[in-house]
Amino acid sequence: xxxxxxxxxxxxxxRGQQVTLxxxxxxxxxxxxxxxxxxxxxxxxxFQYYEEEERQRGNFPDRFSGHQFPNYSSELNVNALxxxxxxxxxxxxxxxxxxxxxxxxxxxxxxxxx
Amino acid sequence: xxKTTQPPSMDCAEGRAAxxxxxxxxxxxNEYVYWYRQIHSQGPxxxxxxxxxxxxxxxxxxxxxxxxxxxxxxxPHATLRDxxxxxxxxxxxxxxxxxxxxxxxxxxxxxx
Numbered sequence: 001x002x003x004x005x006x007x008x009x010x011x012x013x014x015r016g017q018q019v020t021l022x023x024x025x026x027x028x029x030x031x032x033x034x035x036x037x038x039x040x041x042x043x044x045x046x047f048q049y050y051e052e053e054e055r056q057r058g059n060f061p062d063r064f065s066g067h068q069f070p071n072y073s074s075e076l077n078v079n080a081l082x083x084x085x086x087x088x089x090x091x092x093x094x095x096x097x098x099x100x101x102x103x104x105x106x107x108x109x110x111x112x113x114x
Numbered sequence: 115x116x117k118t119t120q121p122p123s124m125d126c127a128e129g130r131a132a133x134x135x136x137x138x139x140x141x142x143x144n145e146y147v148y149w150y151r152q153i154h155s156q157g158p159x160x161x162x163x164x165x166x167x168x169x170x171x172x173x174x175x176x177x178x179x180x181x182x183x184x185x186x187x188x189x190p191h192a193t194l195r196d197x198x199x200x201x202x203x204x205x206x207x208x209x210x211x212x213x214x215x216x217x218x219x220x221x222x223x224x225x226x
Binding site (some may be wrong): 004033035041042043044045048056058070088090092094098101102104105106107108110 | 118141146148155156157158159160163201207208212214215216217218219
């Protein structure tokens with residue numbers, strides 16, 4: 001039973017560029033949540049996707065957008081990258097509509113913005 | 115916003131029980147207590163959760179006080195691999211309102 005997977009593992013971009021991060025949920029899960037973790041801080045909630053729509057959103061600007069595909073996988077897009085976007089980006093999956101409320105996390109994508 | 119208070123750091127001798135406290139005095143009746151841990155630069159790992167009753171699984175035990183205002187995560191026989199940041203989180207099981215609010219957690223160091 002595959003857990004949550006994320007790609008790529010590491011990524012280096014320059015200011016102003018755009019980036020796309022990918023997440024495949026745990027088998028049987030239909031809900032994907034994205035978190036940003038800056039160095040030395042706890043993860044912060046970005047948004048959650050269910051049925052290919054954004055269902056919840058944290059306090060992040062519109063530069064952060066996402067998408068969920070029919071197979072429940074998801075992408076996180078960040079436009080006009082800033083130095084402060086350097087962080088570990090975490091994806092978590094769950095299936096609350098089926099009573100599986102626990103979120104399971106992937107290994108993360110380390111984004112460095114130069 | 116995080117609604118829990120945890121000590122910033124703790125040490126535990128290898129082989130001894132690690133008891134990690136968490137205060138959640140404003141918890142509501144339908145909020146669950148969740149514990150995750152994060153080993154350096156990895157994704158958070160789910161440990162255990164509970165609502166009112168004490169819970170135990172293969173990783174740990176969760177003791178919730180009767181008034182539910184605090185809880186303790188117990189690792190019965192700590193090993194060096196248990197060195198991590200431990201997060202205590204309270205959350206609902208409500209569709210559309212179940213994201214996790216992480217605080218700064220407790221950094222547990224297991225000493226040989």
